[in-house]
């Protein structure tokens with residue numbers, strides 16, 4: 360029996376871990392047996408690796424081939440390359456030594472682009488191991504990989520400069536009206552406060568959220584790494600550019616698993632995939648009760664914990680949430696047309712967002728129909744710069760005595776909970792910072808009070 364083992368990587372929540380692929384070839388009738396992968400994933404890998412080996416001019420071993428992947432996979436793709444290399448090594452077509460391989464192969468032996476290049480190279484450096492994969496233009500197919508391994512010509516990876524550039528013209532500047540809502544949503548992004556937008560359909564809630572997401576500054580390397588690892592565990596490729604903050608807007612019929620993640624192999628949910636960026640949930644009252652309840656904890660802690668026999672990890676769940684709702688079930692309340700809901704229907708609709716969920720939104724904003732007289736002001740550049748500045752800030756402005764006493768009065772008057780008090784403080788600080796005031800003054804507290812969520 361001949362055996363070979365190749366190191367590989369396994370996404371583990373928002374991190375990468377070292378994994379391995381072991382192959383044993385025995386004499387006997389041709390057969391492939393798998394340990395550690397589901398039957399379907401195993402079959403898919405067998406088909407791809409066999410085709411890639413043959414079309415690259417190698418042979419697939421004739422005897423009994425046993426393949427073991429470790430740890431039990433959370434990922435279906437990416438094992439092709441280490442499997443092909445382990446087979447070639449066990450079949451004595453390649454020398455044995457330690458390196459790290461990762462990549463998916465096409466039937467013709469092409470190595471598919473690797474979205475995990477930066478974290479892969481990071482992990483290889485930590486373990487002091489050479490690595491191979493499709494992260495440079497020089498190595499694009501299995502044959503070239505084999506040659507590089509034979510000659511020990513390991514690729515050199517230069518981290519590409521961030522291709523994401525901040526826009527020259529912001530989408531938000533093309534939107535007329537709703538200047539108050541634009542400010543609220545910019546404050547939300549600056550202070551990472553969740554915001555609830557209310558208004559009749561067609562008043563621009565989703566357009567505004569989409570445009571505002573563009574104001575989020577580019578990601579740090581650590582955030583980009585974590586997101587690219589999370590995105591690699593989804594079936595659809597991400598449209599996000601490297602370094603660009605994510606913006607995701609799932610339909611209100613999203614399931615708990617779709618929002619929080621789950622399944623086997625594990626797939627991260629929208630809350631994690633939108634982390635460091637923004638998540639737009641339209642028609643929040645139409646989301647299932649299970650979904651809205653499941654949102655509460657991660658909205659507060661900014662993370663999700665997954666525990667299980669094989670998988671135990673934490674995931675980021677820290678997008679700024681833009682939630683939207685109509686004012687009533689028929690949607691006409693607040694518009695020019697008369698609402699056709701009964702009082703009972705209206706109460707039921709409002710009640711679909713529970714008070715504990717409402718409490719997670721420090722900011723609330725009603726969208727108005729465009730005021731024709733309102734002067735159009737370009738805010739994109741200014742808001743993007745302010746958001747960046749507030750987020751980069753390490754300390755908060757100090758409070759004036761008057762602002763502090765206004766805060767104390769408000770806490771008493773509205774009988775604010777500890778959470779509401781903390782939110783009110785944080786929003787006041789965000790406002791002062793956003794407006795480049797040296798101190799938190801009464802005006803900031805007044806404005807923050809005005810945004811408190813009301814369940815109408």
Ligand SMILES: [Zn+2]
Pocket residue numbers: 687688689690691692698699700
């Ligand atoms: Zn109505």
